[in-house]
Amino acid sequence: MSRSDKKVGVSVHVLNGVYEVVQDVSGHLNGTLGETGRLLALTAANDVPTLNRMAPYFWRSLEHREAVWPGHDDYKDIRHLIAPVGKAVQRLYVRFMPYEIEDIDRIAFALGKQRAHAVAALLTMASKDLRVIQLVAPQFQFRSPYSLKRGSFLWASSPKR
Incomplete structure (x- = not known):
């Protein structure tokens, strides 16, 4: 017999850029990477x-609240x-919690892929949308591409930290 409140683990492979966004949001929230990934994936899923941006990838139909995204053969x-x-x-x-x-x-199911692929797609979509990220982490702003990342070689050698 298994516990009804036992969390379901999903091991996801994401692009380095997506991973860095999850790291930055995690630092903003003072949380763990896994918890931040969970919040971002669930926010994007709802x-x-x-979901409109994911619709071209749907092989089967997806129903969510009052909306339906039909699946299609040329996904x-x-x-x-x-x-x-x-x-x-x-x-x-x-x-994730079972519910x-x-x-x-x-x-x-709509994507016709495994759970890990769906989570990776949701995280990828969420990492590109500041509006979704700010639903999870209000006041979050993307790091400038010109800024030094904490822990890098250049960060350690910079005169001002």
């Missing part, structure tokens, strides 16, 4: 504009979005 392959060939990825371990995983599973 965000209609995000795009989600693997080109979440892990393009030649791009570096990192592993992120996310744990939370239902939204993820519905999206995975």
